[in-house]
Amino acid sequence: MSSTEFDLVVLGTGPSGGTVARQIAERGQRVAIVDAREFGGVCALRGCNPKKVYVNAGAVVDQVRRAQGSLLSQGEASIDWSQLHQFKRQFTQPVLDSSEDKYRDAGIATYHGAAEFLSPSRLRIEDAELQAKRVLIATGAKPVPLGIDGEQHILHSDDFLGLSELPERILFIGGGYVSMEFAHVVARCGRTVAVVQNDSRILTGFDADMVESLTRYSREQGIRFHLDASVTAVERQDGGGLRAVLSDGQSIATDMVIHGAGRVPNIDKLNLDAGEVEFGKQGVAVDQYLRSVSNPRVYATGDCADSDVPRLTPVANEEARAVVVNLAADEPHAVADYGVVPSVAFTTPSIASIGLSEAEARKQCDKLRVHADDMSSWGSVRKTGGTVAAYKILIDGNTDRILGAHLLGPAAEETINLFALAMKHDLTAADIKSTLFVFPTFASDVRQML
Ligand SMILES: Cc1cc2nc3c(=O)[nH]c(=O)nc-3n(C[C@H](O)[C@H](O)[C@H](O)COP(=O)(O)OP(=O)(O)OC[C@H]3O[C@@H](n4cnc5c(N)ncnc54)[C@H](O)[C@@H]3O)c2cc1C
Numbered sequence: 001m002s003s004t005e006f007d008l009v010v011l012g013t014g015p016s017g018g019t020v021a022r023q024i025a026e027r028g029q030r031v032a033i034v035d036a037r038e039f040g041g042v043c044a045l046r047g048c049n050p051k052k053v054y055v056n057a058g059a060v061v062d063q064v065r066r067a068q069g070s071l072l073s074q075g076e077a078s079i080d081w082s083q084l085h086q087f088k089r090q091f092t093q094p095v096l097d098s099s100e101d102k103y104r105d106a107g108i109a110t111y112h113g114a115a116e117f118l119s120p121s122r123l124r125i126e127d128a129e130l131q132a133k134r135v136l137i138a139t140g141a142k143p144v145p146l147g148i149d150g151e152q153h154i155l156h157s158d159d160f161l162g163l164s165e166l167p168e169r170i171l172f173i174g175g176g177y178v179s180m181e182f183a184h185v186v187a188r189c190g191r192t193v194a195v196v197q198n199d200s201r202i203l204t205g206f207d208a209d210m211v212e213s214l215t216r217y218s219r220e221q222g223i224r225f226h227l228d229a230s231v232t233a234v235e236r237q238d239g240g241g242l243r244a245v246l247s248d249g250q251s252i253a254t255d256m257v258i259h260g261a262g263r264v265p266n267i268d269k270l271n272l273d274a275g276e277v278e279f280g281k282q283g284v285a286v287d288q289y290l291r292s293v294s295n296p297r298v299y300a301t302g303d304c305a306d307s308d309v310p311r312l313t314p315v316a317n318e319e320a321r322a323v324v325v326n327l328a329a330d331e332p333h334a335v336a337d338y339g340v341v342p343s344v345a346f347t348t349p350s351i352a353s354i355g356l357s358e359a360e361a362r363k364q365c366d367k368l369r370v371h372a373d374d375m376s377s378w379g380s381v382r383k384t385g386g387t388v389a390a391y392k393i394l395i396d397g398n399t400d401r402i403l404g405a406h407l408l409g410p411a412a413e414e415t416i417n418l419f420a421l422a423m424k425h426d427l428t429a430a431d432i433k434s435t436l437f438v439f440p441t442f443a444s445d446v447r448q449m450l
């Protein structure tokens with residue numbers, strides 16, 4: 001058994017762990033980084049980036065089909081899954097090939113294996129023991145265990161993104177980000193798609209009116225929804241295939257079941273009790289400096305930290321920025337500046353949201369202005385062949401500040417960033433409306449929304 005001492009040991013090579021390790025090593029500290037899986041983390045290897053390649057394929061097919069007979073002549077637009085799978089690897093393979101070398105080149109020691117605490121300052125990774133002055137826990141999240149019969153037949157988002165062939169029928173458990181983004185791609189591949197959601201609507205964090213329009217459009221694309229239902233068991237059929245048993249008494253024959261029912265902090269194997277690191281269901285308990293409330297040597301960032309913000313890559317990056325400052329200082333003082341966090345589900349079209357919901361805004365503001373409309377007849381949308389688009393902007397009538405923005409339609413994933421900028425920097429609706437945006441662009445529609 002080897003024993004080595006470090007100023008900082010980072011657990012996890014995702015966006016937050018990787019950034020902190022590199023930037024603290026640059027400051028001359030002795031750093032080690034550990035991952036239980038391939039180096040690169042979820043976002044780069046099994047999340048945002050590979051996912052967006054598939055989403056882009058679905059979006060291109062969607063647009064071509066809608067544009068036939070108007071923008072385009074009639075013709076076939078289809079996805080060759082195995083070609084797409086190969087193309088996706090152009091984005092993941094370089095990360096797999098070079099991540100570890102880049103850490104080593106930066107003087108960072110690399111370890112493979114699931115890390116666990118042996119004491120407040122000591123960790124074990126396989127047969128190595130590391131003594132750490134400080135530890136960053138950045139181990140991300142993993143699919144929540146469902147605790148149902150036949151769980152072994154259920155695949156996760158990692159498995160979906162690794163598929164070299166697509167089966168004829170896929171059932172998604174849950175109607176959140178993961179399921180809806182994948183379901184839209186699978187539907188554009190002409191496969192049978194079912195989504196089982198234990199709520200009366202999908203994408204519960206988004207505006208109800210936008211979700212209703214998106215649900216209608218998703219149905220037109222062939223996605224079948226089973227709402228207010230959950231999967232209680234998955235059985236393998238004698239003749240091949242699977243059968244999902246639903247809480248409402250129905251059962252659905254399918255070839256594959258994918259878990260999209262939420263993720264939980266990936267901390268249960270870390271032996272946090274030995275590290276004297278307090279934790280709960282939402283992750284490692286941290287103070288405003290992202291330092292463990294019980295062990296001052298330990299920090300946590302990203303999806304595994306209980307920082308009460310959405311579990312997204314920009315959030316992980318911002319937390320990394322703050323923790324780098326804190327680890328480099330004698331006393332921590334940097335607080336993550338989240339601003340207002342925008343959120344997008346990359347369905348086709350995408351749905352986007354920032355700030356307060358309409359119900360929250362009505363409670364908080366005595367003079368609320370709600371600017372909302374169906375945009376499907378707007379020129380910008382019709383010029384793409386698009387048939388579904390809408391917006392809802394919530395403005396405080398007292399201050400003219402934006403309280404919330406909710407978008408559905410082409411480029412919603414880009415346009416929402418304008419509202420993020422405006423809200424973070426406290427611009428008024430009049431400020432935005434007086435700005436000249438390039439015409440004709442989707443950004444220029446924002447002036448009409450206000
Ligand atoms: C399918 C999918 C799509 C997503 N799409 C988006 C998107 O479009 N936009 C967005 O903003 N966010 C998206 N996310 C969320 C985003 O990926 C995460 O918020 C982000 O990756 C969190 O970063 P992190 O720093 O917490 O580390 P992660 O990227 O979660 O990485 C954690 C790392 O820790 C390692 N690890 C776990 N346990 C141990 C252990 N015991 N010892 C050592 N290492 C360990 C893991 O193997 C992993 O490599 C998506 C997530 C998924 C699953």
Ligand SMILES: NC(=O)c1ccc[n+]([C@@H]2O[C@H](COP(=O)([O-])OP(=O)(O)OC[C@H]3O[C@@H](n4cnc5c(N)ncnc54)[C@H](O)[C@@H]3O)[C@@H](O)[C@H]2O)c1
Nearest residue numbers: 174175176177178196197198230231260261262263311344
């Ligand atoms: N575009 C993005 O930013 C993006 C994309 C993918 C994932 N993510 C991240 O990953 C996290 C997890 O995504 P997700 O889609 O797995 O979770 P989610 O929390 O977005 O949605 C899960 C949905 O499943 C439902 N559900 C839970 N248990 C169920 C059951 N047994 N049967 C039926 N329905 C059930 C929940 O009511 C919920 O609506 C997200 O919260 C986000 O942090 C982000």
